[in-house]
Amino acid sequence: MNIFERIESNVRSYSRSFPVVFTKAKMSKMYDENGNEYIDFFDGAGALNYGHNNDFIKSRIIEYIESDGISHALDMFTGAKGEFFTCFEEKILKPRGMNYKIMSSAPTGTNAVEAALKLARKNTGRNGVFAFTGSFHGMTIGSLSVSSGKSIRAGAGEPLYGTTFVPHPNTFPGDCIAYMENIITDEYSGVEKPAAIILETVQAEGGVVVMSDQFLRDLRAFCDRHDIIMIIDDIQVGCGRTGKFFSFERAGIIPDMVTLSKSISGYGLPMSLVLIKPELDIFKPAEHNGTFRGNQMAFVGAKAAIEYRELYKLEEKTEENAKIVSDFVKERILPLNDKLEHRGLGMIQGVDFRHAQGDKDIAGMVAHECFLNGLIIERAGPNDCVVKIMPALTIEKDELMKGLEIIEAAVKKYI
Ligand SMILES: Cc1ncc(COP(=O)(O)O)c(C=O)c1O
Known part of the structure; x- marks a missing residue:
């Protein structure tokens, strides 16, 4: 049992979704103690709109x-x-x-x-x-x-x-x-x-x-x-x-x-x-x-x-990135199941599994699969049925696409 599991209060939560020890981060990437790299679509629950350790x-x-x-x-x-x-x-x-x-x-x-x-x-x-x-x-x-x-x-x-x-x-x-x-x-x-x-x-x-x-x-x-x-x-x-x-x-x-x-x-x-x-x-x-x-x-x-x-004209960049996310979700994720729903505005968007998952926790399985493949993403909504896409506003297009492709592959696996 590691030090956290042994001594930290049972109230801890995000460490259960992402059970590794993070040691470094730069803009939209986080790294664990073994040097594994993760793309961050969680963004400190919205506290890191400018990325991790933004140099400016x-x-x-x-x-x-x-x-x-x-x-x-x-x-x-x-x-x-x-x-x-x-x-x-x-x-x-x-x-x-x-x-x-x-x-x-x-x-x-x-x-x-x-x-x-x-x-x-x-x-x-x-x-x-x-x-x-x-x-x-x-x-x-x-x-x-x-x-x-x-x-x-x-x-x-x-x-x-x-x-x-x-x-x-x-x-x-x-x-x-x-x-x-x-x-x-x-x-x-x-x-x-x-x-x-x-x-x-x-x-x-x-x-x-x-x-x-x-x-x-x-x-x-x-x-x-x-x-x-x-x-x-x-x-x-x-x-x-x-x-x-x-x-x-x-x-x-x-x-x-x-x-x-x-x-x-x-x-x-x-x-x-x-x-x-x-x-x-x-x-x-x-x-x-x-x-x-x-x-x-x-x-x-x-x-x-x-x-x-x-x-850095972040408002324009947010608009461009938001379009990339919504186009991707509409063109590559929603067609995987006609009961999936998409909602959002700007760089907070969600894929709702409520009607597609019945009594299974597919949203949970998708988020976990994403983590195993190097993407940090959280869920929200009733019974955590919505996979919430919320990267830093500063995220680069290639990182954004890579993260979205990880979600697509996870949805394909479980839907
Ligand atoms: C809309 C909204 N209000 C208030 C809070 C509470 O903020 P804090 O966790 O810093 O107390 C949150 C946190 O997620 C939030 O999303």
């Missing part, structure tokens, strides 16, 4: 450390934070006509979600929150309360209060907005008007489920009509994953709050932010704090990542 970002962080730049400062003013804020304002917010205050929350995505929920309640004086079926927002109690998965909710070990789950528009046969309108205006519905609605424009852990532009616009209008705070959780599909920097830009809407984490630091370093419309920025000083909010190396990486994105 790495050199800035090394330079910063070697110059004895501040490494820890809670939320004091620092040069690194100031430079990141300036860059974010100039290159991300202003060109999009966005006016947000930036809250540096403690470094995990779930903490940003907790902060946004607290702030929505404080602003409205209401307690309830609406979330969509299929949602995932993190593992701390507040975030779990707005996440719909049965088994992770059970792990809370206590009742999770305050959330009304609304059927996701893509699976609800009726009009989802009319449904919400009905339950918040009918005094006999038993449902109070919520403080906020929290959503992922593309549910990632939920199985790559893409909300339409029109639905996002209708939801924005619904929130405006009823004075409900719209929180978009862009933790997994922001930072260029769907093409544009924010995943909701395609709908031309401005949420009241946005949570960001994962790839915001550009280098897989812990960092999270909540973007807040100025009129909602009413936390008192230190009302939401944490020792490790404001990771200084992450600020340095985050600024470099935004510059890299511009310099």
Whole structure:
């Protein structure tokens, strides 16, 4: 039994899907201790949009450390934070006509979600929150309360209060907005008007489920009509994953709050932010704090990542790569079984085995076969039935094709 199996808590998970010891990584390749090479289509669950050890970002962080730049400062003013804020304002917010205050929350995505929920309640004086079926927002109690998965909710070990789950528009046969309108205006519905609605424009852990532009616009209008705070959780599909920097830009809407984490630091370093419309920025000083909010190396990486994105035209590259993935899936994987489904946007795409696999776990067998053939890929959705294709945005075309061919061969073997 190795040291991990012997001493690490049973809660470990990804090491069960990929049971080797990784020691090195470069852009879209990872290497284990025996020198075996793997193409990475998992991307640190979306934390490595710029690839592993991206040289452009790495050199800035090394330079910063070697110059004895501040490494820890809670939320004091620092040069690194100031430079990141300036860059974010100039290159991300202003060109999009966005006016947000930036809250540096403690470094995990779930903490940003907790902060946004607290702030929505404080602003409205209401307690309830609406979330969509299929949602995932993190593992701390507040975030779990707005996440719909049965088994992770059970792990809370206590009742999770305050959330009304609304059927996701893509699976609800009726009009989802009319449904919400009905339950918040009918005094006999038993449902109070919520403080906020929290959503992922593309549910990632939920199985790559893409909300339409029109639905996002209708939801924005619904929130405006009823004075409900719209929180978009862009933790997994922001930072260029769907093409544009924010995943909701395609709908031309401005949420009241946005949570960001994962790839915001550009280098897989812990960092999270909540973007807040100025009129909602009413936390008192230190009302939401944490020792490790404001990771200084992450600020340095985050600024470099935004510059890299511009310099290397990552938005165009994402569009080109996304087309390669969707063409490949449509032309070479879907024809293998007419019950397979394909969904996605930009560089998050999924092959859904739900209807093709019956009571077998073909998605699991495919992912495992891919790993044996040098591809790291994860699953998502109900019963993990969706194979999620999510490489770094920087992936080279030959690596992308090679990874897709590994998936094709695995599907051929098991379908
Ligand atoms: C949409 C979304 N929100 C929140 C989180 C939680 O982020 P973290 O794992 O950093 O707490 C995740 C993580 O996968 C996520 O995908």
